[in-house]
Amino acid sequence: MSDPIPGSAAPQATPPQFYTPQPNGRVRPTSPHLQIWRWHVTMLGSILHRITGAGLVGGLVLVALWLGALAFGPEAYDTFAALAGSPLGLIVWFALSLAGFYHLASGVRHLIWDTGAGLTPKGASTLTTATLVFALVATLAFWAWLFSAGKVTL
Incomplete structure (x- = not known):
């Protein structure tokens, strides 16, 4: 049988x-x-899109705290600014800007996919890799501009 x-x-x-x-x-x-599927860049892109979306919600909380510090007066604002400008605070802002640039690029990637373009395995991998590269380059360029313009100092 x-x-x-x-x-x-x-x-x-x-x-x-x-x-x-x-x-x-x-x-x-x-x-x-994970024991069956082989990792590929589009899986990473999907996971990062979700993680960065959640991380950006945390960034909204920080913006709300900044606005609250503005509302509570100069002492509260100075405390917030000191924390935000500390090395740890700058790492948080760097991570948030990286998340923002990645989420933006990933959203554009999804818009491209919604038109039916780039849906082949090679095209999807290329677009996902481009979003990763864009996010890193844009974040580094943004922070280089912040430091060169004197907006941020260590």
Whole structure:
């Protein structure tokens, strides 16, 4: 007797690799996960898009705190400015600007995909790599401008 087709209710001794027997006796494909799927740049791009979106919400909280410090007067604002201008604060602002540039570029990538362009595996990988490169270059250029213009100092 040959092995049944995956999904059939016929009993079998051992399920084929990457298939899981269900309580009703059927054999279903195992859900794809990191042990099965090979990492590629579009997976990274998707995960980073979600992470940067969540991180930008944290940035909105910082902007609200900045506005609150403005509303509470000069002493509160000076405290906020001192914290924001500290080395740790600058790292946070750098990370937020990197998240913003990446999320922007990733949104444009999604708009391009919405038109039907760049959906081949090679095209999707190229667009995703371009978003990563753009985010890094734009962030470094932005911070170079901030330091060169004297807007930020260490």
